[in-house]
Amino acid sequence: MRLSRFFLPTLKETPSEAQIVSHRLMLRAGMIRQHAAGIYNWLPLGTKVLQNIIEIVRQEQNAAGAQEIIMPTIQSGDLWRESGRYDDYGPEMLRIKDRHERDMLYGPTHEEVVTDIFRNNIKSYRDLPKNLYQIHWKFRDEVRPRFGVMRGREFLMKDAYSFDLDVAKSRHAYNQMFVAYLRTFARMGLKAIPMKADPGPIGGDMSHEFIVLADTGESAVFCDKALLEKPAPQDVNYETDLQSVVDSWTSIYAATDEKHDAAMEGTLGANLVKARGIEVGHIFHFGVKYSEPMGAKVTGPDGNPVTVFMGSYGIGVSRLVAAIIEAGHDENGIIWPEEVAPFKVGVVNLKVGDAACDAACDDLYAKLKKAGKEVIYDDRDERAGVKFADMDLIGIPWQIIVGPKGIAKGMVELKRRVGGAKEELNAEAALIRVLA
Ligand code: P5A
Numbered sequence: 001m002r003l004s005r006f007f008l009p010t011l012k013e014t015p016s017e018a019q020i021v022s023h024r025l026m027l028r029a030g031m032i033r034q035h036a037a038g039i040y041n042w043l044p045l046g047t048k049v050l051q052n053i054i055e056i057v058r059q060e061q062n063a064a065g066a067q068e069i070i071m072p073t074i075q076s077g078d079l080w081r082e083s084g085r086y087d088d089y090g091p092e093m094l095r096i097k098d099r100h101e102r103d104m105l106y107g108p109t110h111e112e113v114v115t116d117i118f119r120n121n122i123k124s125y126r127d128l129p130k131n132l133y134q135i136h137w138k139f140r141d142e143v144r145p146r147f148g149v150m151r152g153r154e155f156l157m158k159d160a161y162s163f164d165l166d167v168a169k170s171r172h173a174y175n176q177m178f179v180a181y182l183r184t185f186a187r188m189g190l191k192a193i194p195m196k197a198d199p200g201p202i203g204g205d206m207s208h209e210f211i212v213l214a215d216t217g218e219s220a221v222f223c224d225k226a227l228l229e230k231p232a233p234q235d236v237n238y239e240t241d242l243q244s245v246v247d248s249w250t251s252i253y254a255a256t257d258e259k260h261d262a263a264m265e266g267t268l269g270a271n272l273v274k275a276r277g278i279e280v281g282h283i284f285h286f287g288v289k290y291s292e293p294m295g296a297k298v299t300g301p302d303g304n305p306v307t308v309f310m311g312s313y314g315i316g317v318s319r320l321v322a323a324i325i326e327a328g329h330d331e332n333g334i335i336w337p338e339e340v341a342p343f344k345v346g347v348v349n350l351k352v353g354d355a356a357c358d359a360a361c362d363d364l365y366a367k368l369k370k371a372g373k374e375v376i377y378d379d380r381d382e383r384a385g386v387k388f389a390d391m392d393l394i395g396i397p398w399q400i401i402v403g404p405k406g407i408a409k410g411m412v413e414l415k416r417r418v419g420g421a422k423e424e425l426n427a428e429a430a431l432i433r434v435l436a
Helices: 021-028 044-063 077-083 111-121 167-187 225-229 243-250 262-271 317-327 355-370 384-393 404-408 427-435
Strands: 032-036 039-042 074-076 094-097 103-106 130-139 154-164 192-196 206-213 219-224 272-287 297-299 305-307 309-316 345-349 375-378 398-402 411-416 422-426
Touching (some): 021 032, 044 317, 111 154, 111 309, 206 219, 219 225, 219 262, 262 272, 272 317, 309 317, 345 384, 398 404, 404 411
Parallel strands (some): 345 375
Antiparallel strands (some): 094 103, 130 154, 219 272, 272 309, 297 305
């Protein structure tokens, strides 16, 4: 992509309405624009990052055996009366009437809709287990939408729902998602800590939040340093029993503000980490909470009907964009981990119109594109300072800087966004490094 063509409305000034760094940087880097309170437009740069995150989430859900579907955003109120949540959910639910005065709502979550799909289409225990997921927009009329996409009213969620014949199998489905989450967040360059949590309005007997550490996080976190150092599981076989893997994570001490125990401070000593965190995922095991009232049953092995056991598993996909920025930035802007970066490489032409600079840049640009690298080419007629500042603001991991002095010697400068290290080398060597 040529920067001269790219729709990238960056801002020099810090927007006054933004209180946290990720919100400020998402506005300054031209990623999002507010449409109404807690409702955002995603511009091309923001959309690219969101798509990269979606793809990682999707790959890890598929690897864990979940199947992608798409459910409606607008739901029938009657379905929520069946589960008993229509009246319980409160003012966070956006309620709508259609032209026939029927109660509709914009889905804040999809347990009812997916349970309806299940009961209408799955009849036998032989069809179990099933785990269905979608990556779709939700609406929650939050009292205080704030911090940009971190706590929006409309936001993108990955929501998965598992159906099993008994509680042991359903725990296995829960464990599969638990492990998939550890891998998903690690691939985004994040350290996410699983923490026992309160199931709230989703319900059930067990839930875990996945918390990313960041100073601006909404929850206080207390945990053993060992959790931060533990690598995410590799080469997982999701068919095998994952309980010991899950136990190895849940047995290490981690708690929130309210829950943390003063005695743990003494036990852990210097290994106690006190920090703040952002909830990027939340998984729930709730058994028959929805399947029982909604009649989601299958014929069991003995021919008798069995109410299925369920869990649901959420990832805050749009919130993750902000969480990744909270975890990776400096005074100059965003520092994207390579897997989610909107462009992996930037080519900076310091003297547009200079024949040697143009030729070297055009060549690099063509070769990078041919090699399948997402590349942004700053071909604007702008001052060098502006170009450097923009590349850093939008967080491009590798930057190849081409100027007239260097190119006369056949040299370019290769800069890493992380740490800012610069190195002079010839263009071919720079290409090899970036493509490695
Ligand atoms: C799990 C999937 C659920 O809704 N039902 C379907 C369950 N869980 S949850 O914890 O309420 O939400 C899942 C994740 O969504 C993100 N999230 C938000 N992101 C941005 N703005 C919001 N207002 C918002 N509310 C929830 C969180 O990351 C949460 O873990």
